[in-house]
Amino acid sequence: MADNCAVILAGGEGTRMKSQKPKVMAELLFRPMIDHVIAAARAAGINDVCVVTGYKAELLEAHLAGSAETVRQTERLGTGHAVMQAVEFIARHSGANVLILNGDAPFIDSKTVSDALSYHTANGFVQTVISAKVENPYGYGRIVRDKNENFIAITEEASADAETKKINEINSGAMWFRADALLALLPQIKNDNSKGEYYLTDTVSLALASHLRVGAFTADNADAVLGANSRAQLAQLNELLRKKVIARLMDAGVSIPCADGVLIDPGTEIGADTVILPGTIIKEGCKIGSDCVIGPNTVLYKTTVGNGCALNSVQSEEATVKDNANLGPFVHLRPNTVIGEHVHCGNFVEVKNSVVGEHTAVSHLTYVGDSDVGRGVNFGCGVVTVNFNGKTKNRCVIGDDAFIGCNTNLIAPVRVGDRAYTAAGSTITEDVPDDALSIARQRQTNKENWVIKRKPYREKKY
Ligand code: UD1
Numbered sequence: 001m002a003d004n005c006a007v008i009l010a011g012g013e014g015t016r017m018k019s020q021k022p023k024v025m026a027e028l029l030f031r032p033m034i035d036h037v038i039a040a041a042r043a044a045g046i047n048d049v050c051v052v053t054g055y056k057a058e059l060l061e062a063h064l065a066g067s068a069e070t071v072r073q074t075e076r077l078g079t080g081h082a083v084m085q086a087v088e089f090i091a092r093h094s095g096a097n098v099l100i101l102n103g104d105a106p107f108i109d110s111k112t113v114s115d116a117l118s119y120h121t122a123n124g125f126v127q128t129v130i131s132a133k134v135e136n137p138y139g140y141g142r143i144v145r146d147k148n149e150n151f152i153a154i155t156e157e158a159s160a161d162a163e164t165k166k167i168n169e170i171n172s173g174a175m176w177f178r179a180d181a182l183l184a185l186l187p188q189i190k191n192d193n194s195k196g197e198y199y200l201t202d203t204v205s206l207a208l209a210s211h212l213r214v215g216a217f218t219a220d221n222a223d224a225v226l227g228a229n230s231r232a233q234l235a236q237l238n239e240l241l242r243k244k245v246i247a248r249l250m251d252a253g254v255s256i257p258c259a260d261g262v263l264i265d266p267g268t269e270i271g272a273d274t275v276i277l278p279g280t281i282i283k284e285g286c287k288i289g290s291d292c293v294i295g296p297n298t299v300l301y302k303t304t305v306g307n308g309c310a311l312n313s314v315q316s317e318e319a320t321v322k323d324n325a326n327l328g329p330f331v332h333l334r335p336n337t338v339i340g341e342h343v344h345c346g347n348f349v350e351v352k353n354s355v356v357g358e359h360t361a362v363s364h365l366t367y368v369g370d371s372d373v374g375r376g377v378n379f380g381c382g383v384v385t386v387n388f389n390g391k392t393k394n395r396c397v398i399g400d401d402a403f404i405g406c407n408t409n410l411i412a413p414v415r416v417g418d419r420a421y422t423a424a425g426s427t428i429t430e431d432v433p434d435d436a437l438s439i440a441r442q443r444q445t446n447k448e449n450w451v452i453k454r455k456p457y458r459e460k461k462y
Pocket residue numbers: 009010011012013052053054073075076077078079080081082102103104105139140141142154156170171172173198199200201225227
């Protein structure tokens with residue numbers, strides 16, 4: 001039998017966002033809303049996802065390449081019309097169930113989706129609408145029930161009379177269908193309403209007219225319906241999600257004494273007894289161990305941090321930091337960097353595409369790029385690995401326990417041996433053997449009385 005699948009509606013423009021991008025690309029905690037929706041579907045075990053694109057379809061298709069199938073809706077004729085674009089995809093899932101989701105409702109969660117599916121199959125419904133009870137139902141489709149509480153229709157705001165408008169149980173936009181029933185119902189949808197749109201919500205009364213069973217599953221998570229139509233609403237959703245993530249982490253033993261400016265991607269794992277300080281932004285793809293202090297003012301992206309680390313004013317992208325490393329203040333880790341255990345980097349240090357061995361110290365004003373640094377190395381202040389000659393990038397290799405003097409330039413490719421020293425101010429162009437001292441600078445000459453002979457003196461400023 002075919003697997004269950006999901007169709008996500010994402011063709012709308014979202015006029016009030018005043019954006020050059022499709023509305024579903026608006027970001028919540030640095031991830032487009034559509035990604036949150038796809039993640040919920042995947043977390044509910046749905047692998048086959050088809051997104052209906054429309055407004056600025058190319059941008060959305062480029063974003064989704066590799067993560068979901070897409071079909072284009074060339075005109076915006078309503079949610080029913082949007083689903084009609086996906087009939088081939090739905091037909092491939094004949095015999096299974098189809099989940100319809102709104103791409104602009106990022107709080108839908110996998111538990112609600114799974115629980116609704118159990119309810120749908122246990123009752124043998126052809127359609128199960130996920131509903132929610134809300135304080136302010138304005139703008140939503142209302143769940144209409146008869147006097148026996150049987151679900152009989154969804155009435156859109158524009159078509160609702162005064163009594164119907166009072167109903168506070170609303171359609172979340174998420175619903176399960178038997179794939180074959182949906183394929184039979186879609187052609188029956190008409191656009192004879194005040195907006196001239198094909199409403200997907202008409203399928204409820206159409207199914208009942210064909211004596212098919214439909215249900216409404218009321219979600220515990222009323223936030224599942226929340227959507228963002230404007231930047232102000234987006235900011236509200238962002239704040240709601242931000243607080244949910246912070247609450248979850250605190251429950252897991254993470255200390256966040258002041259959450260000001262703390263923004264953490266929902267998928268982030270952080271170990272117990274780690275402290276997150278203000279101004280810390282943790283974007284997608286990060287994992288942090290226990291007993292760390294992260295922040296203040298630290299931005300991490302695709303970065304793994306071990307246990308017992310301190311990161312103060314660190315910016316890190318696509319890097320790994322091992323246990324007990326102490327980074328900061330003011331460190332930039334760039335892609336493909338591995339910082340070993342007990343390493344210290346701080347005071348304006350940049351590391352890129354390099355491995356830094358354990359117990360190495362890079363304490364001041366240093367650039368380490370395209371380098372393999374051993375353990376126990378000491379970098380003086382102002383060292384530069386000169387990795388780029390204008391055409392190609394080359395690597396520097398620095399052996400264990402080496403001592404790189406202040407203001408050394410290491411012109412790559414070059415190797416400094418184990419335990420070797422470079423004299424301060426050296427520009428090293430050739431390999432330094434193990435245990436050697438390399439001095440590569442002009443010997444100092446003092447010209448006696450040079451200033452007196454040079455007369456006149458410089459004009460005095462004081
Ligand atoms: C829809 C529901 C409403 C429900 C609400 C929940 C209908 C007719 N109404 O209303 O009952 O309470 O969602 O938020 O279904 N889209 C397309 N193509 C279109 C039109 C819409 O892809 O032609 C997409 C939008 O991008 C959006 C989703 O479908 O992601 C919902 O469309 P929207 O116009 O926001 O519907 P609502 O008026 O909110």
